[in-house]
Amino acid sequence: MTPLSRLAGKPWIWSWIAAFVVWFATIMVTGGASTLGLSQAAFTFAAFSIIVGIGQMFVITLGPGNIDLSVPATMTLAGTVALKLMNGDNGMIVPGLLVAVLIGLAVGIGNYALIKALRIPPIIATLSMSFIVQSAAIWTNRGLRIKPPSFLADFTTSSTLGVPNVALVALAISLLAWVLLEKTVYGRWISAIGQSMAAARMAGIPVDGARFVTYLLCAVLASLAGYLLACFSGGAALNMGSEYLLMSIAVVVIGGTAVAGGDSNVPGIWGASLFMFLVVSMLNTYGIGAGVRLIMTGLIIISVIMLAGGRRTGMR
Amino acid sequence: AAMPVSAIADTADKKIALSNNYAGNSWRQAMLTSWEKVTGEAVKAGVVAAADPFTTAENQATEQAAQIQNMILQGYDAIVLNAASPTALNGAVKEACDAGITVVSFDGIVTEPCAWRIAVDFKEMGRSQVEYLSGKLPDGGNLLEIRGLAGVFVDDEISAGIHAGVAEFPQFKIVGSVHGDWAQDVAQKAVAGILPSLPEIAGVVTQGGDGYGAAQAIAATDRAMPVIVMGNREDELKWWKEQKDANGYETMSVSIAPGVSTLAFWVAQQILDGKDVKKDLVVPFLRIDQDNLEDNLANTQAGGVANVEYSQEDAIKVIEAAM
Amino acid sequence: MRLRLSSDAVRLVIPALSLTILLAAVFWLQPRAMSYFGLNLLLNLAVPIALATIAQMFVMAVNDLDLSIGAFVSFVACVTATFLRDAPLVGTLILVSAIGVYALVGVVIHLRNLPSIVVTLGMSFVWAGLAVLMLPAPGGQAPDWVRWLMTAKPPLMPMAIVASIIIAVVAHLIVMRSSLGVLIRGVGGNERSVERAGWSIVAARAAAYGLAGLFAVAAGIALVGLTTSADANIALRYTLLSIAGVILGGGEFTGGRVSPIGAVIGALTLTLAGSFLSFLRISPDWQIGAQGAILIIVLALRLLLNRVEKRGARP
């Protein structure tokens, strides 16, 4: 196998190619003058999709039917409560972060409790949970926008050596996720569970423990993303997560993770997140109206998956 | 305020419901808060028997239609409605009218003829932004337009107004248009994505709720800050104030006041009271300028939206003005 | 021989019981609902949801998931309120080709062995874009015959119930009784063996998607009949609702286990749950949360009844 054909066999390569093509088409409009600006913007905004996408990927790896629809509500609640607690005070950054993580943990526990104790299919369990979480967010401060502490606001909006700080955070999380998936026993477990829950149980895998941790992880990553996004955009809004519902799923599947579970990959999430941001930017840049823009977005998604398609069986 | 005795006599046993399709932003939350505050007092004073607010779980016309149908069953005498769609609720609204219920729509109005409409001239709201800019920037320049949610009536109206304004003042040119979905973070993201490819921008025309996001996105680059028309959110006003103090930044801010829900409440009460009210009423939008910025900022709740609440007298005035 | 409930029958008992309990609760809270007029108001918006749920069920029967149903129904609603009224021929042509596109999506998914979730996610953008192009702002008007159909007042039972029964029966005949239905469910149950028996899986999948398109078109038309006009976002939430409806009705994500009657019941249950909540008058802050709570309760009921059933099965 030549290195090139080996590369072509990687499921994540297509999302990267797509992101690159779209990026190139966008910077060509200005003859390359927008290269740096666009790249920085892309990495900044992709970072949030990456963080929630990784959480969603872990859940999707658990097999058919596993999906977390409570991601947007969790982001909103974590952002709202953390910012309210910090109330713009730089000294409260750590407690704020802890509260965000705690909220993630609570939502994760709630989600898995519904799935396990009440046997509700995850898609409905997390949807129901998201309604409750959203209500809790409304109830806590009725949508008032509180400013983040100045240190956090500066940190999330600035760059280190030209790389946006949020992208660095996403990179660190991605590396951890990669190690977790590829190198640890836990990674093997969730991949096994995704392929066959019955077989995983008989092989002695603590199925409930592993699934529980996965739902926790997803919710905590969502709350972390909510915390960062609220600081980045200058305050939490009640609708700030809504975009990330479809986004978190889209970046996982476009990134080459098997929708049927058992096979996940981290690099693809980066490609897909960059792609999803860039495709909107490109169509906006070309001045394409909302209708045509939506159609093109859809067709591009389908083309990417067609190019990457023809996968192994059992991946539907 | 002293209530006219007749009003108490005629509507004291009437029940009014608020049908709301969305609660997910600060504007809607302010709208609900104003409603609760004003109607709470009215119920306590015995003007009406009940004024219950209802919000759908999702911002969808179908869900709101079901909500209205439920209100019919619950026996409300009037429904005050902020509609998800000007036309898609017509079926349900017609059913309500047929059941003898008074329907008053505001902000998001409905086209069904049997309902009352308290409308804001959204087109004018868009046009006035360009008009303002033409005063500030006589030489014109490039504009960036931030739109709302595609396919929604308000978005289309304001945008049409903006384009009409540009036709009126041809020194301006819209060089980019993005959808910010009326959300700060979405607007920020969309602006950041298109900004690198745009020429110099003289002004940003918006629909409300997205000015701060645009400012954030532009501040992240090394561009000069254009004139961004704001949308009455407290964080926008505060940012404007900071800029004004630092470098004399000038702009204006315009939006519909969330308290218009209370106007709709009083109008519904007046109709139930037997007043003859014209089907189409107009309320002015709430505009903040350079000189009244501080006053408005002081009156706006931290993190909230600049607001005006209406009293029964205000409503009567609006009704009579339309006659 | 001991009377043994088949697993299909059990699948149906549970949703039916949940619906009954919910209906009783609604009647108790709001006795006014217990009339011809009240039932119609309570349930008429369930008709398009039931149709969309059946559409989703066809796709789920072949182990796929359709994330584009909401956008597609919106698209159909836009076509109905514009072309189908002004130029019925063109409108019909558009709808027929839309069903064709649906079938084509099934073919593409099968031939290229693609994950249905991604393809239909992409298609949802396409349908939404077409709808926005057609109706940039809400508007249009329902054709008169559609309006007439949806507001008809049949004797004895309100239209909403008559329509639900017709939908359930027709879908049952197609899915559970016809050869095509068996083939579609067979593909969901064991694709390889259906192929080994000499059937064309592509054709089966195309048929499943085509039928889904057909029912989704009916959903869009019915919806416009109730709302009188359309907008590009009118039915976006049908995607999740339809999935929830299939599950509530005893269907499963994989294995071709679906129940059309259950799906219609599931759609009715979801609609009723919303009404039940408005009758409860919860504080506005928690109204959204209560929707989640009620979904949880209804599904927990399913578990409870499942338990009872299991205990009964093993003496």
Added chain:
Amino acid sequence: MAKDLTKAVIEIGGARVSFGAVKALDGVTLAVMPGECIGLVGHNGAGKSTIVNVINGGLTPQEGTVASDGERLDRYSITIARARGVRCVFQELSLSPNLSIVENTRIMHRELGGFGWRGRAAHVIEKSLDQVFPNHGISSSQTVGDLSIAERQMVEIAMAFSDAGIAPRLVILDEPTSSLDASLARQMLDHVRRFVAAGGSVIFISHILHEILETSDRIVVMKDGRVVAERPAAEFDHHSLVEAMGSVAREDALHRSARELAAAPVVIRHQAAGLAFTARQGEIVGLAGLAGHGQTDLLLALHASQSNSWWPRSDSLVTFVAGDRRLNGVFELWSILRNFSIASLGDLSRLSLVGTADEAARGGEWKRRIDIRTPDMDNAILSLSGGNQQKVLFARALATRAPVILMDDPMRGVDVGTKQEVYEIIRQEAAKGRTFIWYSTEMDEVRLCDRVYVFRERVITAELAGDAVTEANIITASFEVAAA
């Protein structure tokens, strides 16, 4: 029949099939005459299932010809094969579990369509079931998913012999008896003889050699994708057949060594309805009785009682060897190595990071020990033949440190040579103190056990130990109602 009896129903000439580097078929020629039963044997991965797939039209050989009734068929396919009366019972479940038996019949017989097909389909399958398995007790309206494995296999067999317009002429049975107990297998074999006597043809694949020897007219032995022997069945006996397959026959392997274990400590016990179940250290405990009478349930209960689904246990008491590998054995996306190591990751990891070098070394060791036929343990698990997949599951369990091994009829589809090796390993491990709890549908295996519990209607009705473990005793106990 007016047809010329010398013309083969199906004739495969010089078929070659390779999957990548693996030559699954290396020039196989096989002719099936009307009125004969061909026994097809060979080690796991010899190519038996592949030739079956060629005959039923599911696989086009890269080289070679297919002819039928003296006529060469250039475009052979599943549809053509079925039209010519070729039917197949596959090892893996090939019914749709969500459909009823009647509906599955509809799927299998494309010609059944039209109004009122349900009645006709029910008639077709019931008639066939009654013929093959008299007193089967299966109702054709039942959903297949509600049937036991044995019942499903019965339905599949009946399906293959059923006639809904196109009469079956050649029925291929790929290990059809693997989940059937002796009496059901007997009924099926009798039906095969009746079918053949009436002029039909059968290809019968099995690793249970006495079934092959007594049922076939002609035996074809395959090895590494080639036919290595082809003679009338009468010319083979058990010994020579095993030799032809390339394994060394070890008569002694089928004898149980008498051991005294009454003093050994009890390691696991279980009380359900009927007699109590206990197993001692170093003991091989058999679970016998008719198929699907609760043996698997006991194994699952034992497993569930000893495992924690919330927290990993490094010192688990039990491990499990699946019999239904598609359902609860194999991880289909993974390599052989990963499939092998999943149960012993605790031993192979440090700080919960998997030591890949250790993993590969351990995998290589077991590949040798149990002879997994693959060039590379990193190949996909699905590239292995069914029997070899089963060996991987065996290795998975044996490589753990669990003292008790639960086996759910694990030798389904394992060839004779391998079986002998596995028996030997079990014996050695038991001698070292490991306990085996072994459900088997094969009498030969049950007889290897130190002690046997016999099940009937989900209840343990008898316990046989030592010299009492005989075929006669087991069969008697299987059909008797509990004496208690």
